[in-house]
Amino acid sequence: MTDQEKIREAVRLLLEGIGEDADREGLRETPDRIERMYGELCGGMDADAGEVLSKTFTTEKTEMVLEKDIVFYSMCEHHILPFFGKVHIAYIPDGKVVGLSKLARCVEVYAKRLQLQERMTDQIAEAVMEHLSPKGVMVLTEAEHLCMTMRGIKKPGSKTVTYAAKGVFREDMALQDKFFRMLGR
Numbered sequence: 001m002t003d004q005e006k007i008r009e010a011v012r013l014l015l016e017g018i019g020e021d022a023d024r025e026g027l028r029e030t031p032d033r034i035e036r037m038y039g040e041l042c043g044g045m046d047a048d049a050g051e052v053l054s055k056t057f058t059t060e061k062t063e064m065v066l067e068k069d070i071v072f073y074s075m076c077e078h079h080i081l082p083f084f085g086k087v088h089i090a091y092i093p094d095g096k097v098v099g100l101s102k103l104a105r106c107v108e109v110y111a112k113r114l115q116l117q118e119r120m121t122d123q124i125a126e127a128v129m130e131h132l133s134p135k136g137v138m139v140l141t142e143a144e145h146l147c148m149t150m151r152g153i154k155k156p157g158s159k160t161v162t163y164a165a166k167g168v169f170r171e172d173m174a175l176q177d178k179f180f181r182m183l184g185r
């Protein structure tokens with residue numbers, strides 16, 4: 001069975017399992033549609049953050065660079081339901097900067113797969129550390145999880161906030177404060 005066939009078959013079984021008629025008109029194409037959709041939603045698994053962040057520019061600049069409000073959509077691995085929100089990335093260059101759109105693409109690499117918000121936040125920070133070798137990086141993610149707001153404890157609008165601090169951001173509370181001020185917190 002190919003990977004595509006596995007997804008189609010699994011969706012058919014899911015439909016049957018919840019008591020649906022998988023052959024009725026509205027559902028007939030659903031396994032196909034979902035199989036194609038997963039190619040996109042989990043496309044980050046085939047992408048490489050190193051490639052995305054490979055085109056760097058030399059700089060003398062050592063001031064904090066902040067790219068904020070990067071919108072992302074991911075899916076929690078516990079429920080395969082969406083979680084979505086914004087990622088903010090700050091780093092202190094040490095000779096290298098990257099085009100700002102590349103940071104957004106780096107977020108896509110880790111968002112487009114089954115994820116945990118904490119892990120995604122950390123993976124983004126690690127990728128920036130590894131490929132830009134900055135003095136430090138700080139990543140803050142705020143997201144709404146549909147597994148918390150449309151089911152279970154149902155707290156609409158509640159946000160989960162996670163952050164990762166690497167390099168000089170780890171110990172330097174004044175630097176972390178500056179990051180939060182630049183974010184407007």
Ligand code: ZN
Binds near residue numbers: 077
């Ligand atoms: Zn979940």
